[in-house]
Amino acid sequence: MKRFDVKRLGRMVSELAVLLAIYFIGCQIASGWHLPIPGGVVGMALLLLGFALGWIKPATLQLGAGVLMAEMLLFFIPALMSLLDYGVLVRDEGWRILLVIGVSTLLVMVVTAFTVEAVCRWRMRHEV
Known part of the structure; x- marks a missing residue:
């Protein structure tokens, strides 16, 4: 090396x-x-x-x-493999699960964007 x-x-x-x-x-x-x-x-x-x-x-x-x-995918493989054990749940309630995942992902993205924007503005004010 x-x-x-x-x-x-x-x-x-x-x-x-x-x-x-x-x-x-x-x-x-x-x-x-x-x-x-x-x-x-x-x-x-x-x-x-x-x-x-x-x-x-x-x-x-x-x-x-x-x-x-x-390497983020490696952290999600165990969660994805557990779906094989709960196929009936996914088949019956899958649309609700996808709705929750979609809404929560959107909320995380929006809150992250606002947080980054607020921190950037705060830094700009305090660096001057």
Whole structure:
């Protein structure tokens, strides 16, 4: 392995470790405070807070996040395989499930867009 490859691998592992640590901190906060939302969502809020306050630069986690995005399908294979066990449910209630998935996906996209817009405007005001 070349020196460049080892350096890149080390950076990727360290970025993944930071993302995993933020996730675990979010899980601990959610379970410790008995929050009704998943720890992953709390971790994402912590990550957003770190970005907004300038504690974490998005570019410092770009390689690790890129690896997770590239391999995202692997995270969904277990959920997709479980559909084989519930074929009757999907056949009978599939349209409702698809409606919920569609509406929730749309809501996530809209809320994300508004959040990004608000953070960008906030940063523009505070950088001047």
